Amino acid sequence: MKKILFLSIAIISITTAFAQKKLYSTTTGTTSFDAGTGVENISATNKSTTSVFDAVSGQMQFKIMNKGFEFWSQLMQDHFNENYMESDKYPKTMFSGNIIDIKKVNFSKDGTYPVKVKGTLDMHGVKKEIETTGSLKIKGDQVLGTSSFIVALADYNIVIPGVVKDKLAKTVKIDVSCNYSLIK
Numbered sequence: 001m002k003k004i005l006f007l008s009i010a011i012i013s014i015t016t017a018f019a020q021k022k023l024y025s026t027t028t029g030t031t032s033f034d035a036g037t038g039v040e041n042i043s044a045t046n047k048s049t050t051s052v053f054d055a056v057s058g059q060m061q062f063k064i065m066n067k068g069f070e071f072w073s074q075l076m077q078d079h080f081n082e083n084y085m086e087s088d089k090y091p092k093t094m095f096s097g098n099i100i101d102i103k104k105v106n107f108s109k110d111g112t113y114p115v116k117v118k119g120t121l122d123m124h125g126v127k128k129e130i131e132t133t134g135s136l137k138i139k140g141d142q143v144l145g146t147s148s149f150i151v152a153l154a155d156y157n158i159v160i161p162g163v164v165k166d167k168l169a170k171t172v173k174i175d176v177s178c179n180y181s182l183i184k
Contacts, residue, residue, distance in 0.1 A: 022055040022107065022182070024143050029178035031064050035153075040167045042076065044069040051178050053145075058102030060117070062095040062176070084158050085124060094122040095130075105136050112137045117147060124156040134176075143180040148173065 029049030036042040046068040053060035066087040071077040081087040097119010099105075105113040118131040134147030152171050153160060160168050 021057075023052060024055060024180035025052040025183055026050070026178045026180050029062070029176065031062075031069075031174065031176050033069075033172050033174045035169045035172045037167060037169050041072065042168055044071045044077070044080065046070070049176065049178060051145075051180070052183075053099065053180070055102065055105070055107050055143075058099035060095075060097060060099060060119070062093075064093045066091060066093060083161075084153075090124050093124075096120055096122070097130075099136075105138070107138055107143070110139050121151070123151075124158055126156045128155055141182040143182075145178045145180060146176065148175045150174070 027050050028047060029051050030045060030047050031049045032043065032045040034043045046064055047070075048068045049062060049064050051060065051062045066085045067081055069077070069080060071080065097117055099115045100118050101116050105115065113136045115134050115136055116131065117134055119129070120127050121130045130149065130151070132147055132149035134145060137144040137146075150171050150173055153168075154170065160170065
């Protein structure tokens with residue numbers, strides 16, 4: 001009898017845990033950055049950002065393959081991958097964190113909701129805590145998530161050679177835009 005009661009409680013607990021998840025994902029998110037100083041256009045876009053978030057807990061993750069960034073100049077792209085990001089050594093940039101005010105978002109009502117995001121950005125072999133703002137725009141089962149934030153290259157051990165110090169900014173503006181679909 002005790003075994004049946006324990007098994008019943010375990011099944012109810014597992015079912016409840018899975019029922020409380022409401023997952024959204026994308027494999028076609030866009031991440032872009034601007035690292036120019038006005039002397040030269042140094043910007044790139046990656047249209048294969050992978051991300052998932054739980055609309056109940058607010059947990060979220062991003063993965064960006066560094067070689068997926070496209071520049072207007074092949075030479076810039078080569079320098080980015082070989083000299084700055086060292087993409088063979090550090091092939092991806094990851095973020096793992098939480099939408100800390102997820103309960104303010106009504107996923108059953110269309111609209112745009114401001115959010116705060118906090119977590120760990122893992123880039124170029126360095127993990128740092130970051131916090132930023134963004135928005136979630138709800139339209140049916142679709143969610144558009146956007147955010148912009150600034151990172152200092154020195155914080156991630158990305159060295160700017162003296163020969164290009166006037167062309168490359170010390171801080172980089174990063175924009176993220178993801179069209180999420182509900183995982184059914």
